[in-house]
Amino acid sequence: MKIQQIKPTDFRRIAEDKSKLIHTFGALAEIGQEIANKNDFQETIRTSLHLILGSLAIMRGGVAQYSKFGHELNMLAARSLGDDFPLALTTSDEDERQFLANGIHPIEASQARVLPFFQLYDRSITAAKVELFLPLVIRGEMVGAVFLGEKATGEPYSSYDCQIISSMGRHIGVAIAHRNMLAELERRADENRRLYDDMRMTYRDTVKAFAAAIDCKDKYTEGHSVRVGKYSEIIGEELGWGADEVEGAAVAGYLHDVGKLTVERRIINAPYRIDAKESAELNKHPGVGFEILQPIHHPYADVPLAAKYHHERLDGRGYPDGLFDNEIPYIAKIVNLADSFDAMTTDRPYKRRRPANDVFEDLCGNAGQQFAPELVTAFLGGMLKELQGERPEKRFRKLLGRGYMETEGLVETIRRSLNALSATSPQTVIQ
């Protein structure tokens, strides 16, 4: 075997290559770290450009993101390309085909003049001294490009240089592809959010339309369902519920009497106390309401239960099932209070609305029998806050009228009722 003699110049070349390798691998490691760090995208691209230029001492360069919709390369970062270098460069279908076929391999600008892109931007590319063009192709899609000028050595790019550039370009391409994917996800999430909001709006409008249809049937209680919805909403707010739960309570209120759509109008509008037969007919409306609402996929699960059980009482004397306190769904207790309050505070065919002080004393007196005490407390507390100016919205005044709300001694009555409730009433079980 012949042993080759190593000359002193070879030692020098080996040492130089080693230094170059260490420097280049350092840049490769840093670019990988930079992309993985998921910092600010623009900053990542700027740093990546520094690293690719610094790894091989390339005097100038730039990184562009490809827009497949606009067929444009939009510059994200540039160094020493000059102020006249275009910020957006248009590509043709032919260019795109060639770039995709080429993959992540540098193209010598001087050898690529057959492509429309290099013809169109010949002046800019020449002025900026761009020597290499690297299409960034990730998973068969063009995501961007890197423009590179001359090396500081003045030497042409070697195949080793091109391999380093391709490796670093792949990292930059992945960063851009990742960014595109995130942008697409955000766009789709926005679209879904808009669709969801539209559906919620449609649902809300449909519920209100139903409430109006229910109320149309009863000329004496016009607006009853809407008011019960609003009172239920107030109770939910006073309980400290979140926006979705409050809206669920409102919907339950709006739809609680939907079963009345099947009850004869003459029974609903009877200007006298209805007899037992008519009463039995009318009392079917909670069950019918449940049947109507149950098949609908509501965003709020308890809406059909509110319709079915809004005439139940804590003491078991309600209907249709005579349930006791903790057997009654909580939402039904809320709607029951709202429904009863509206019945007491509006004129009926056979009965005038009751004076405000009487109504509040009645609510307090029936807490624990008909109404859940903590709900009466929440409801009265909400009204007291409004009367004392602690809430800017006039929620009760809009529903009850100014005169009713300015009843003499009302604040005192509510305070007295609240004190009585806090001293004696047990809390019902929240289901």
Added chain:
Amino acid sequence: MPSESELPAAESADPVRAVVRVGDYLNKLRGEQVERECRQKLKDGCQELVVDFSQTEIVNSVGISILLGVIDSAKGTGAKIVFSDVREDTAELFDLLGITKHVTLTA
């Protein structure tokens, strides 16, 4: 006593000859400050820009890219760039990468 990285990058008030001190590690954080200082000196009419590497132990790829940017800016104004007190291994790297073709290295 402030650490090296806390020292101001620019030292000279001479409009013709200016000195910019690099610090211990020429990376992105420090490099961008150095580049700003250099560009400002060149804009102010500096004809000889001395980049002082006396405290510099490491220059990474970002540092090289920044120095190339300074060289390009100096070419635009016709100013001369001098890298002073460069460590031997850094000087070797500058030579390998061809940077010494564009600047003067002094001891």
